Amino acid sequence: MPESNIKIEVKDLNLIFGKNKKEALSLLANGETKSKILQKTGATVGVNNASLEIYEGEIFVIMGLSGSGKSSLLRCLNLLNNPTSGDIIFHGRSISKMNQNELREVRRTGMSMVFQKFGLLPHRTVADNIAFGLELQGVNKEERLDKAHKSIENVGLQGFENKLPSELSGGMQQRVGLARALANDPEILLMDEAFSALDPLIKAEMQNELLDLQEKLKKTIVFITHDLDEAIKLGDRIAIMKDGIIEQVGIAEEILTSPATPYVKAFVEKVDRKSVISAxxxxxxxxxxxxxxxxxxxxxxxxxxxxxxxxxxxxxxxxxxxxxxxxxxxxxxxxxxxxxxxxxxxxxxxxxxxxxxxxxxxxxxxxxxxxxxxxxxxxxxxxxxxxxxxxxxxxxxxxxxxxxxxxxxxxxx
Amino acid sequence: MEQRIFNIGSSVEKAVMWLTEHFGPVFDVIKDNGNGLIEGFENLLLFFPFYVVIALLIAVAWYKGGKGVAFMTGAGLLFIYGMGFWTETMQTLALVLISTIVALIIAVPLGILSAKYRNLERWIRPMLDLMQTMPAFVYLIPAVLFFSIGKLPGAFATIIFAMPPAVRLTSLGIKEVSPEVVEAAKSFGATPMQVLLKVELPLAKNSLLAGVNQTIMMSLSMVVIAGMIAAGGLGEKVLEGINNLDIGLGFESGLSVVILAIILDRITQSFGATKKK
Missing domain, CATH: 3.10.580.10 (CBS-domain)
Structure with a gap:
């Protein structure tokens, strides 16, 4: 694993939803819990003092149950959520301090996102959906369809170019979502529960294909999931989140063999360790x-x-x-x-x-x-x-x- | 009259009077240009022989709605021609179309804004309620005060009356666009304008077209009422029928309105349906 190059760094990041953000932030600094803060201020803590380093070329999995703040944290990386405090450093610059144009540039070429419910445009064909990111950048039609075609081959969607998303199965729709993200050739892929909406067999198939694709493309991938088995299968490293707090970061085996907190311990007890624990x-x-x-x-x-x-x-x-x-x-x-x-x-x-x-x-x-x-x-x-x-x-x-x-x-x- | 505690009516009256006094020249300019536009469109429709206009409308109906709609359009218009209401029908059609276009030019952006800004929506909604439920005849009074009688005040009253559904349905359509699709577009670096043009409006298309359809229908009903202030067209014929207790005239001109309404409704609805291959 190329651990030397940090691709994106999260520093002391807090995300609070609702009013009274300042008050909630100071309560948070005093170590109050998420539920206490909600009681006192009405504000919801999404992410609580998270710090992460994500290395170039790794699949970094953030895992937690619903409400753990994992998706909120992911959305901070491309500023779909605006952090209440803290920094996200990408290419030596703080994303949260960028102006709209710079931010758009990061979203267009730096990182692309794959969504749980696909987020496809229902009125456009598969090819036009995949070329959408390039279209937003003003790439001319010929070039963007050419690039889209390469992306289509990467995910195995040949022959479906002129279909509408509604004519495809869930698995195929998520291939379109993945191809759309890849068409931009981003440095980082943000995958938000990308396979959670798929049925188990298709899910396993997509996981394998993602791993194959990663062999070839060597992107930096941040993958969100609530499924620990999926996290173990895909993740070079895994972060476990609860109530907005990152409980532990490490490789799968570390997390299984030396859980840092009782929560992580309780969590990993249910996992099938046979495929993880090594000699x-x-x-x-x-x-x-x-x-x-x-x-x-x-x-x-x-x-x-x-x-x-x-x-x-x-x-x-x-x-x-x-x-x-x-x-x-x-x-x-x-x-x-x-x-x-x-x-x-x-x-x-x-x-x-x-x-x-x-x-x-x-x-x-x-x-x-x-x-x-x-x-x-x-x-x-x-x-x-x-x-x-x-x-x-x-x-x-x-x-x-x-x-x-x-x-x-x-x-x- | 019973004793009043306050008098809103007189304030409104003062406001309208103040407007007519101070903005008289502005209203005159609007009136002249507006009348010119409406009459120009009327003359255009009446310049061609009736069969050319009918053929044109049949073509549109065929292209978008298929055989059934095309047949109904042709039969309905020939029926109107046969009853001898062609000129009036074309006058009404011109007024309806101009009113609808102006109403949409105002309503669609207003609908988009009210979908995006909650605060604005809070102000717009009661206004829309007022505009829709106020008895339609009431609009004729300020219309006449501003623009005297004729086609333009008719259009003015029609626009106010016909605008609300288009605002509401545009707003509804945009709000119903899946937030995940909008988020996806943003995550790929779409500007707010790109989100609107490439995602929200295309996805709100059916709702938008329902708004257009409703605006046309409301315009048509108002245009008839506007016959009372000499807006011409079928409305005046209906009014003539009422005034003279001429059941035949009333029925025939009323029937023409119904036929025109059905044709316009079917054609605009067919724009919403996805085209069959």
Whole structure:
């Protein structure tokens, strides 16, 4: 992820709807809650002291339930909502201090928006809808239809150019919305619950297409959703909002494994973690290791006995993972000095990279007694091991005691 | 008369008198030019032989409304011609069309503004209520005071009477445009004028056309009343029928008004329907 370039920065942004904005703002500065402020002043807090950095080329997801202020925050980025205080910095300039002409320029070339209910012009054809942004800029008809055509190809709308929006399904209409935004070739795409109005199958399809498109186009995308699964699927980074406050910003795994607030914790508990939690998170790093050259059978046996292990991962002198060795084989070698320890290393075992997810690792433990070795992608060095128990705990959400209990019961049967 | 506590009537009277005294020359200019415009249009309609005008109207009806409307237009106009009211009908048509155009020129921008500015709407709405419910004859009094009798005062009273539905329906149409579409246009950098011309007005088209239709219908009903102040046309014939208790004349001229109304209604309505391919 190119984290170095900040594309757009939100600084101490507050957005208040209604009258008594000043009073509400000072109450907010004193740490009053959204509901208290509404009670006292009648003003609604949309966004409460939000600060964000959005990097070039990333999909940044802002997620929260309805009323969390996520859409209000998004609308501040292109000033559809005028922030009550704070700054939005784009190309080193504060958007909220721009005049109408400069702001229009940003909207025309800097960022384009995709809407939940599509926001298409019902009296215009698909092609004319897609060329709408260019038309507003005064691009001549030939050129704008040419550019629109490229955009049409990008989203797979060929053959629908002369249809009216009402003749298309929801999914196809949102393709038009996406193509319209892309036709302007903006630096930033603002997507406001863009797929929330679509049915689940179409939604998944559109998510995949967006990811494919992003591979190709490498835009900066700010994506709003109320669906955590969608946020995890699409987001390079995710911000979670509640009552106008940004509760946590981070990559999906950070949010799932170390939720910053009770709200985030409660939220992420319902999520299917299998596709998110990776070997990196699950692995033990300070495990005992058998060094094939350095360690003799005696010292390996001592390591195993100390920890009560029946097998150990084996590495060579470069710390590269070779395989596993079993306690009973080590015992054989200690009794019979004619045997060579390295002949007993079992090399035909599965190893994984640190980004492998639980979902990807579970099938690997079906035919083995060993833990999974996690190795570095570039050097092949052993980074840690993922035990079968920890995988099962992660997948089933049973804790280790519950698993032992289940095992005992199963043995009695 | 019962005892009065206050006297609004006299204030209105004073205001109207003040206007006629101080703006007399302005009214004269309006009157001369306006009369010229109306008579010019009348003469144009009457310059062509009746069958040319009928053919033209049939063509418009055919193009927009299809066979049925075209047939009705032709049959209706020939019927009027047959009854011998062609000249009067053309006079009425000229007055209706000029009044409608002027009413729309005032009403559409007013409707747009009242849709955009809540405060303005708060002032405009009671005015519209007043204009619509005040007995139509009342408008004839200031019209005559300002412009004496004739076609222009007829048009003046007609414009005031016929304007409200166009203001209301324009305003309604613009307010009904989905806010998300307007927001989308803004998010792509549309100027307020671009939002109006490329989004709001096209989307409010049906409501706007309903306003045009209503204005024409109201004009037609007022134009007949304006016959009382020598505005000419079918209205004068209807009045003649009433004055002389001539049932035949009253019925025939009244029927001509009805036929003209139906034709204008169907043609303007067909502009609203999406064209079939």
């Amino acid at each position: 990196e998170t699950l692995m033990f790093k300070n495990m005992e290791v058998a060094h094939i050259k350095k360690d003799g059978p005696q010292s390996i046996m001592r390591k195993m006995r100390q920890k009560g292990l029946s097998s150990l991962p084996v590495v060579n002198e470069k710390q590269e993972f070779i395989g596993f060795i079993r306690l009973r084989n080590v015992l054989k070698v200690t009794k019979d000095s004619s045997l060579n320890l390295s002949d007993f290393v079992e090399t035909n075992v599965a190893s994984v990279y640190s980004h492998f997810t639980v979902e990807e690792m579970l099938p690997l433990i079906a035919d083995t007694h060993f833990s999974l070795a996690v190795v570095a992608e570039d050097s092949g060095k052993l980074l840690g091991i993922v035990t079968q128990t920890s995988l099962i705990i992660e997948a089933t959400k049973y804790n280790s005691e519950e698993i032992e209990l289940l095992q005992e019961e199963a043995q009695e049967i």
